[in-house]
Amino acid sequence: MKLIYSLQSEWLKTKRSAASWLCLIGGFFIPLIYLLYFLIKHKSIISTGNDGSVWEMHFQMLLRNMKAFLLPMGVIMASSLITQMEYKNNTWKQLCTTPQSMTTIFIAKFMVIVLMTIKFFLFFTIGVLISGYVPCLIVNGELPKESLPYMYLIEENFKVFVLCLPIIAIQYLISLNFKNFLVPVGIGLVGLIGTMIGSSWEKIFISPYAFVFLDAISNPSNIHIYKVSLVHFVIITGISYWLFLTKKEKG
Numbered sequence: 001m002k003l004i005y006s007l008q009s010e011w012l013k014t015k016r017s018a019a020s021w022l023c024l025i026g027g028f029f030i031p032l033i034y035l036l037y038f039l040i041k042h043k044s045i046i047s048t049g050n051d052g053s054v055w056e057m058h059f060q061m062l063l064r065n066m067k068a069f070l071l072p073m074g075v076i077m078a079s080s081l082i083t084q085m086e087y088k089n090n091t092w093k094q095l096c097t098t099p100q101s102m103t104t105i106f107i108a109k110f111m112v113i114v115l116m117t118i119k120f121f122l123f124f125t126i127g128v129l130i131s132g133y134v135p136c137l138i139v140n141g142e143l144p145k146e147s148l149p150y151m152y153l154i155e156e157n158f159k160v161f162v163l164c165l166p167i168i169a170i171q172y173l174i175s176l177n178f179k180n181f182l183v184p185v186g187i188g189l190v191g192l193i194g195t196m197i198g199s200s201w202e203k204i205f206i207s208p209y210a211f212v213f214l215d216a217i218s219n220p221s222n223i224h225i226y227k228v229s230l231v232h233f234v235i236i237t238g239i240s241y242w243l244f245l246t247k248k249e250k251g
Helices: 002-013 018-041 054-083 092-096 102-140 150-177 182-197 210-216 225-246
Strands: none
Touching: 002 102, 018 054, 018 102, 054 102, 054 150, 054 182, 054 210, 102 150, 102 225, 150 182, 150 210, 150 225, 182 210, 210 225
């Protein structure tokens, strides 16, 4: 029960925060661009897709553009913003004196980042639907004949979410150990750009920032990115947890 109360408390802190707005704007950004493109060009997914696959094509087209840079950068920013809230408000010491264990504090704050990432995917999916349905109604005067593939959208979102976990873990680790917000964001940006530059290297999967980008460019490294991504996530989270417990001064 303490974990639930702690999670509720941490979630309330994100209300109207920069991380929450980043999640909203980032989720709708690419779908909004495609919506405007369809309306300006007087097109829709009915006129651009093949029968039986219009939603899959539309979703993958938007997701591919999202995965290349915007999604990992958004995860880096949101993870850093949420973790850095306590440093910004000088409340780490107050938080650590509350009647809850360090484990509860660690898990609750980490879960908020995970939930915020899920919220991002929810906004993105809603944006995909809006950018698909609205042009069809305005341009064609009808909805796509193909039924919406709910399970496909859920499965594809979940796959990309798994690839984001190492980024969440490494940014959480860095943010817990540096008071200056620019440090985790800077390290994350350098790590992401460096990974993109070195994407042709056969060992690039060493980087926790690699998996979303590798998926966007059809995984040229030929590794099982989902399994390796989960291994990275577990190892980095374990290190982060150990450092958090053994850190003498928090905040």
